[in-house]
Amino acid sequence: MEFHFLCTACGKCCFGWLPLTLKDALTHAGRFPLAVIWTPVKPASKAYDITAKLGLATRTLNKKRLAVRIAPTAYIPPSLPCPALNADNLCEIHSDKPSRCRTMPFSPYREESDQRELLVPRPGWACATSPEAPVVYRDKTPVDRDDFDRECRDLIAQAPILRTYGEWLLATVPGMIENLGRAAAKPRGGHMAVSFASLLRRLGDVDKPAIAEAQLAVLGEFASKVADQPALAEYSRNYSAWAWEMERLTRR
Numbered sequence: 001m002e003f004h005f006l007c008t009a010c011g012k013c014c015f016g017w018l019p020l021t022l023k024d025a026l027t028h029a030g031r032f033p034l035a036v037i038w039t040p041v042k043p044a045s046k047a048y049d050i051t052a053k054l055g056l057a058t059r060t061l062n063k064k065r066l067a068v069r070i071a072p073t074a075y076i077p078p079s080l081p082c083p084a085l086n087a088d089n090l091c092e093i094h095s096d097k098p099s100r101c102r103t104m105p106f107s108p109y110r111e112e113s114d115q116r117e118l119l120v121p122r123p124g125w126a127c128a129t130s131p132e133a134p135v136v137y138r139d140k141t142p143v144d145r146d147d148f149d150r151e152c153r154d155l156i157a158q159a160p161i162l163r164t165y166g167e168w169l170l171a172t173v174p175g176m177i178e179n180l181g182r183a184a185a186k187p188r189g190g191h192m193a194v195s196f197a198s199l200l201r202r203l204g205d206v207d208k209p210a211i212a213e214a215q216l217a218v219l220g221e222f223a224s225k226v227a228d229q230p231a232l233a234e235y236s237r238n239y240s241a242w243a244w245e246m247e248r249l250t251r252r
């Protein structure tokens with residue numbers, strides 16, 4: 001079976017959260033306000049095994065199994081565009097854009113055979129899916145798979161780093177397991193947003209002060225963008241709190 005898809009560069013998918021590989025997060029630390037998004041996935045989900053492979057597996061306080069996706073993420077409110085989206089709805093960093101943008105609409109956080117529903121444009125998106133559009137998915141396999149394979153490789157390579165970080169945070173921060181259990185219990189699934197500083201602190205061969213300085217500026221810029229928007233109060237609180245943490249990492 002074949003599925004057709006063509007991006008029409010409407011720009012609609014360039015709003016809101018953008019999961020990044022760790023490499024992309026560090027490369028674009030001067031552009032995106034970064035967070036680490038924790039997403040619990042239950043055993044009944046088709047994405048359970050791949051989530052556990054790329055993140056970690058744990059148990060809630062009442063011993064229920066959970067896989068957890070731990071994704072460095074451009075933490076942007078759904079109402080705001082990506083800072084790299086220009087007025088013509090084109091990407092200003094096209095040749096250097098993150099893996100996630102190259103691989104869209106496919107997602108390596110799902111099994112390769114489970115991508116079909118991602119090829120249905122979301123309401124408001126103008127992607128072409130008629131028979132005139134190129135075939136991108138055939139017999140449950142992406143047709144042009146270079147970008148997909150590259151993102152999968154990067155996620156597999158970084159998994160041990162994120163797992164070690166995640167297990168450390170679960171063991172040391174009170175309330176993490178309870179909050180994950182609460183997020184998992186939400187009918188449509190939930191998330192936890194954690195500071196990128198908590199991960200940056202744990203990375204080995206990285207110029208932490210330089211990354212922290214870049215983030216400090218971006219977090220300040222986004223705090224100004226959401227100031228006076230009551231609907232974005234949580235973003236405002238997080239940007240300010242995370243800037244405070246980043247400021248401590250700027251010290252050499």
Ligand code: SF4
Pocket residue numbers: 013014015018082083084085086090091092093094097098101
């Ligand atoms: S980096 Fe470019 S393609 Fe990716 S979300 Fe931003 S504007 Fe869109």
